Amino acid sequence: MKAIILSAGRGSRLLPLTESMPKCMLPVKNTTLLGCQLDTLERAGIRQATVVTGFLPGLVEAELAGRSGPLKASAFFNPFFQVADNLATCWMVREQMNEDFLLINGDTLFEVALLQDVLSSPARPIQVTIDRKASYDSDDMKVTLEGTHLKAIGKSLGQSVSHAESIGLLRFMGSGPGLFRAKLEQMMRTQDGVSAWFLKAIDAIARTTGEVETFSIQGRAWAEVDTVEDFKALESLSF
Template sequence: MKKINVIIPAAGAARRLRPLTNSLPKSLLKINDQSIIAHQLKNLPSDKIEKVIIVLGHMDRKIKKHIYSLDLNFPIEYHYNAMYEKTNCAYSLMIAQNELSHGALLINCDLLFKKKNIIRLLESEHYNVATIREIKDYKTDLQKVKIVDTKITKWSLNLESANSEVMGPLKISTLAAKELINLYNLQSYDKQLKMHCFSLISKCINKIIFHSISINDNDWHEIDTIEDLENAKNFYI
């Protein structure tokens, strides 16, 4: 299997995690004895990774220094989003569009995951795959999707017919990446600044066939708030 690039947009100031992020970027907040970014990087299957591209902004030097101290088996490259205070995830992603255009694994900077599910994602026979949770007992604030025989047929922030939610990571093919880049370039400047990565991808769902991999709720954790950070201490990787 061909190795893949990993892209992690991690430029934001994480205002919902203040005051913790007044002195540290979100990626360096600790879950037990490891930073969020260390959990992420150490749970990537190194034999399947070409390189990791991280788009930085808020306190970028602290993140670089920390990552340099980690014992990793794949190269790390960085891009800088100088407009991180005014922009959202899609803007950061497009800063790495050269690497994205070759296909990539897209990971949100606030997501904890298990290595076994990254391997499932990368070894899927499908070119474009999203990691999802099935809606059973409750819903979250994640974007909603309708899944039919593993295929994502609808995707929206608010979708009444949804039976699943997307948390990522996502595997994106070369052709899909080019479609995303083209669509982004067609957006107004204001939309380019404010658009979330998943919102951009959802707009291409009629042109890009995305399949899904469902994972257990015990196998992922998203960190948006201080409460999330406390709850993540029970997430053992």
């Protein structure tokens, strides 16, 4: 199992904190947001990671070069990060999706126990990690479920069909990487491909093939860093 981390963006909603550094390089505890992610992956037994860079890539490359330990992390530069969304980013790094892998948003932190739960869950082609709460807002990546089966995913889903939210951690196994690569190829040939989120591809796979499952980590600790308020909240992070 390898990991692919999508860390190309600047994080404009975090300005002025990201004026001169990418979001993934923001300081967290004694390391960075990216450092926390890589440390968690390493403690869970992951030994290979690809970090997709974009804004000020040299800072991320220096961070990776300074790491030691069993996890080997390399950078993949996306020169189109300012004009393309993350579906195109995934398409660019699709050759790395040649075996079982985790796909992780660059702004999602989670405790080791959460990742261990995901890694030890039953093998499925595509699995979206989800959490539940009382209500969801327009910024949440909401999911519609039928049991554990994913029926739809997107920020625009209505409250009545929003049963949980994606935390930004997906697992692909067996036929899953091939299914995802094929859908990326298909969608990148459309007019809207460059501006789409990769979860639009997951939504399309779920609706047409039924090959997308979910795994709930309700009760485990995780955090998403989108805003300055989110970043300040990391001061009380307990994992």
